[in-house]
Amino acid sequence: MKTATKSENKQSLDMKTQQLHTILNQFADVLQNVSGEARHSAQLIESNITTAFARQVQETLSDPLAAMVKTYASAEEGVRSMMYTVVRGLIKRNSHLISSVWKINDSEATLELVIVLKDYNLQSRSVFNEFLTSYECTGLSSRLPIVFRYLPERLASGIQHDKAVKIEVAA
Known part of the structure; x- marks a missing residue:
């Protein structure tokens, strides 16, 4: 390393x-x-x-209670958006390892990505796993789970494009 x-x-x-x-x-x-x-x-x-x-x-x-619920929902959406931005930054910083990235879960509750790696090995996955380990320690992971699934390039054709959204990888 x-x-x-x-x-x-x-x-x-x-x-x-x-x-x-x-x-x-x-x-x-x-x-x-x-x-x-x-x-x-x-x-x-x-x-x-x-x-x-x-x-x-x-x-x-x-109606302070309704306002508080509205504020909470807005704050939660802000956190979700920020985490998505952080993950996109992680992807861009490590674009040299990645062929493509696909968001495969349309749920707002979970950010689930398929990361197609140029070299499918432990070292290529480690940078993403280190991020997930750090994220687990924040406590946010229970409110907004993030899941990375890894694929080698040779299996990328198996991604169902009608159920996935491609994410820009270029730095």
Whole structure:
């Protein structure tokens, strides 16, 4: 197995720092937009004009339980979307190992992928299995199971294309 050099480790750290910087800036933008929307809605409410944002706040005040369920469902969908993005990133970073990837389960409850490997061996599967092992430790795996199935290229023709969605692999 290849050992990362100091240069590769620094490059990886720089990339992670840049990712964190980007995410924090996006988070600040979201908060700034919400703050601006709240100020705008407060000004308009004085003129008896109700914005969508103000209506959401009113709905939350009138039925907090329904609002909480709606917020939970929205948050769960956000987590599902983020995990799908993380898995796609894993796939793209390891595209040199992969021939193709197919999403085979249309359920929102489970993300199930068939990964067609160029070299069907333990080393090629290990990077994906390491991800799954780490994911199992997060506790998210009970709410959103992720399943990877591996196939060698010679068996890829057996995938039922009418029941699978191809996922872009190129880096």
